Amino acid sequence: MPTIVQVPDLPLPPLRQELRIERGAPLVSGAPSWTIFDPVRHMFFQIGQTEMAILSLWRGRSAPALGAELRRQGYAGEAADGALKSMIQFCFANGLTQRPAGDAVQSLTAQRERSRRDWWRWMLDNYLFFRVPLVRPSAFLERTVSRVAPLWSQVALLVFLAAGVLGLLLVSRQWDAFIGSFLYFFSLEGAIAYGFSLILVKLVHELGHAYTATHFGCRVPTMGVSFLVMMPVLYTDTTSAWRLRSRRERLLIDCAGVTAELMLATVAVLAWLALPDGILRSVAFIVGTTSWIMTLVVNLNPFMRFDGYYLLSDMLGVPNLQMRSFALGRWWLRERLFDLSEPRPEVLPNPVHLGLIAYAFATWLYRLVLYVGIALLVYHFFFKALGILLFAVEMVVFIGRPIWHEMQAWHDRASAIRHRGRHRWWLWLTGGTILLLALPIKRHITAPAVMVTIGDTPLVAGDVARIETVHVTSGQRVRAGTALFTLASPDLDRQIARRGVTLTRIEAQLARAMADAQDLSNRAVLERERIAERDALAGLETRRTKLVLRADTDGMIVDLDLGLHRGRWLNGSEILARLVTPGFRDVQAYVAEKDIRLIKIGATGRFIPNDPTQRSYRVRLVERTHGAAERIDREELASVNGGPVAVTEMNGALIPNSANYRVRLAAEITEKVPNFEQIVPGRVVIAADPTSPLLDVLSRITRTYRAEAGG
Template sequence: MPHTPDHSVRDLSVSRPRLRRDLRFTFQDLRGRPSYILEDLTHRRYFQIGLAEYQFLRGMDGRRTASELLARNARDIGERALSEPEASVILRWLVEQKLLETESADQSDRRYRSAAERTAPQKQPLLQQLLFLKFPVGNPDRLLGQWLPWLQWATGSVFFLIWVVLLACAAYVLAQNWQPFVQSTTTAVLPQNWFYLGLSYVTLKLIHEVWHGIFAKGHGAVVPEWGVQLLLFVTPMTYVDASGSWRFASRWQRIQVAAAGMYIELFLAALAVFVWVNTGPGIANTVAYNTIFAASTITVLFNANPLMRFDGYYILSDLLRIPNLAAKGQQFVQWLGRKLLFGIRDQPPPAYLAQPLAIGTYGVLAFIWRWVVWIGIMTAVALLFKGAGIILAAFSVAGILLTGFAKSCSFLFTGNGGPRPHLGRALLRLTLIGASVIAAGWFIQISPSPKAPAVMEFAGKAILRVRCPGFVEEVRCANGQAVVAGQILAVLANPVKLAELGQIKLDIQHSELRRRSYFEEERLSAYQAESEHLRSLQEKLATTQELIDSMTFRAPVDGRVFGVDLPSLKGRYLQPGTAVLTVLPVSAPTVLISVAQKHRAILDTHRGQPVVLRLRGQSGTWRATLDRPEASATTAVPHLALLSTGGGPLPVRGRPQLATDRETGLARERSGDSELSHFAGLERESEALASQELTEARFAAHAVLQAQDGLPQQLCEGVWGYVKLANVAEERLGVWLCEKIVVYLTNRWEEVTGER
């Protein structure tokens, strides 16, 4: 059996290391200092080394001893030469990474073994294998080489200028249609859209990876593999091995390869914006919206996120000129943990000292993000796979806790090859930390008052909408201005409709002449027919005149007027149904509160009690008195301002048809007679309300603002925030957390076992 000697433990004067002949070095400039990329062609791995390490490795020909190489390194490099301990560490690393030739095997045997090692499945944690299934589908290098002449135009400067202009235009168009775009998100996640969303996602990601390969090939790299990776067994994620770009001397070429996928996705998303805006309901409109949604939201959360080892990470690493940023950040977090938990007083990692702010910040943020992602994945597993998911998540949590405990004990008693902590000082520090956590949970008192979204509303508000389309000719009011009933607020003009009115008047005159003529000629049947025709013309005249009169907007009640960007209205053409102005009465607003079902008991016990109100965009808090909670929960939408599609806190979903007549009334109620009169004043909004529903049924409640100083005079309909119930008994933080965890786990288990 071939034996690979451990050069790291042999005397430097004896070992004669020989570097593998298939390794390749590429020069790179790193912040003005020379560095080299060591490329392992057999295993498709890349390592970045400094000038001293490069000079030391290049001399490993199997004839000179490590001591001779170290002496030459000191002579050629000078003060920055490797020390003997550093040389021993490098030799150990070369053996561990299988970068040295064996003493008893020839090149063909080594290549055979390396190929076998490469094709053999890599040992990974079982949970990682289950959650991230990887399926290579072949070597695309030759195919990408054939595509390159046809697609290379998309990697040039001309296409980049087109890309910039197109994205700017698409951003402007999307901003003009932002409200409809946000409202459409409710349908994007519905089951009936999953097929189109999945199709758009898979197509985008396939193009994404192809563009990585095209840019890599365009700069001369080899692309040896691509494939599919399944996240949680159901979410397909394509990948391409573009690691050959790491040996590029120019960091901008490396950045181009890393950004290529997002580059083409944003280009396609920009094209989809114009398709979505200019098409009506149908497959084309749906696919275009899904393309925008997938290429923006998913790309930002994953590919552009530098805290994950995707495109954004490699771009950030090259922009900062910090190779192996994630590894260096992790080393810093490990050192910081040893220092804080065990009292180790060793120096920080050398890489951290070079750029402490960037590496330290990234390491801490990446550490937090990994935990967030892990918690999210465990939650998804528990929800997606029901009982099996809960068991899998439990095993994962137990495994992480036990592994962390074992590593901590090993480090505490052995130091794991580094400085060993002082046992007494470390145990004292850990005891104090644990005691502090327990004391905080016991002595810190909290008031776990539930927060509930709330919105300001005015009983009797009037929304002035366009009945007859036309151009805005005059705007005679300002936002927030006090107005009186009958005051003219705005005037529209429609020359076509005025001409139509004149033509109708002329037709009436002709009809009267004809009718008089028929009467004089005693043509009774013609006279009666013409009389009917004249009556229809007069009705048409009245209707047209009413439409023209409606183009003059008058205040229906005394109050204050509000509108969106009133100064820019002049000269704009408004379609029927467009809301122009809202007149709020002089009466004080009320507070509409949407309460989760689990807080119903608290709601009942606090009727007539004060609540604390905090509004978005307003400083300070106000007090209101809880007046009347509704008797039953409903999924009907309480107010448009509270919907997630409009920037509010309540998630909604599309509803193909109304469930009951009562919920139909919820969206159309205008008077105060109904128990759910908080839907008053939503006339035309009723269609938007009726087409959507809350994802979970909620209770509605009302509160009356208490008389107090500092209430904003310009408070308008739709301003939302949160209310918090006051005078709730305090609880210990630790007890409250434990109860919440037990209740959550119990509910999840009951859902799985069907006991609920």
């Protein structure tokens, strides 16, 4: 808190002469109020009885003398002392006093100069919200206000109400055609019509405010465009309505914009009924429907400084609603947190007091959500670097800065806070919460899965080859690694021989090039060729080793092709036999991307069949793919077959819609296995590594940041 009241025992600087003080509307408590009007800056301030008494005693007195005089007049106690302090502070802060070094206009100019120097601060404050005055309409309004005067009569109100009801009735009889007008907007002409209608509606809205203000004798100094997150919004300066003593008149000015729009909407609906199809009819449709509904939603929202805010402020009789409720809200928060027993910023009847505090917190919450939303919007809207910058600026300015200010206020009260001791409780609570969040908690992940109760591996050659030897007979039991078929591929042998010759030649050339120190470039080429040749040769050798087909698990050979004999050629895709492994349970699951890094090979869990009559099995993770699955192999899990994994069918393949990782789990066998092949759909629950929620969030933020900044 600035300690501006350390005023020495000198007379207070006199108030500026051009200030005008007028009787205002009664305050919310019913007490009389006055309005200070500063014509230089066109600003209004509302004050109460005590403040008025202070101002009337101001001239020529020092602060202590003023206090003494105030007490003599019967304004005693803490409330009067507080009012005196805050009134002096208020007059200084708002430049209402003459400065010893010159007149008010000069000091204001100096102030403006000062603020101009901090252009970056101005930019920060204003890039989300700033005003551009376009016209000074007061003379025009005063000249023409008599022409629209009939609109404020009760007759006009009744006529518009009747017209509105009539319009609705008639439209409801042609409802389909009415709604059909929507289709028209998906064209260039439609878009132009839409833009035009919006401008028309907003103009009428602002003229509504402006004419009503003029009607009640208030001057409208400017009208123009204000920019809200780069979005233009028309505005009318009706601040002089603060001078009105009648609350009803002020409320009428606040409502006039929306009322004018509703009147226009009535006319538009009737016009829609009369007009032929075309652009005009579309305009009438928009004016009669979407635009005023949007207006009601946006304009009557009391948490932003639109009509709804001023309406609420005037209805409650609480001018400067936001500033005052924020002061009360901050006071309330500090009292709750630290029990400081500070005096209330202002004393109001209890319901109003609580209402304002509630309003402050509701507004803060609303702004938090709104500003985070806007920041995200800006971040996605602009290109990456600027997006991140604007996002950061917005978070700092609109969320960080108010919090920082409040923290500073706590810092200023540090000794009082320490003295009261309640802060310890909060420190413990905050520390405890952080600790709890940092502690790792055990978690489980769930993934859709199928269990296959019998292994069944088709045996295929995979290459064009000739049969050399068949080592097995049908029904023979084999162990893992047993050779089942030996094949030969003369073509492969030829290729290997040819590559071998080429490699030998390259190596000989390389040896010669080594001897000749001059032949550097040739040597590099030869080196590359040698590497390529070696790789090719290694690949061919691998293919040759695969010509001996081996059992990869223990099992039994079934369905052996009886036509197999030495010398028969195979095209590579025919099934020679099948290796079945009874007693084998293989569980295949698809784990979502967010979960995959939480589970490790060896993690245990359970397979739970969808059919509740079947038993569940303990499983252990044995295989985990590193890349996301490009297709779903288990078609019973795919969404197109009613399964839980969302897929798109493309050329017969099931392509998952989001990243899924295929994992294999081994089920523990404790019972005799049924002797038939069975596929059991279900899900697996796997124990994940314990993680701390706090670290989890932090790592997610860093990963996002890296992905955004790096990629």
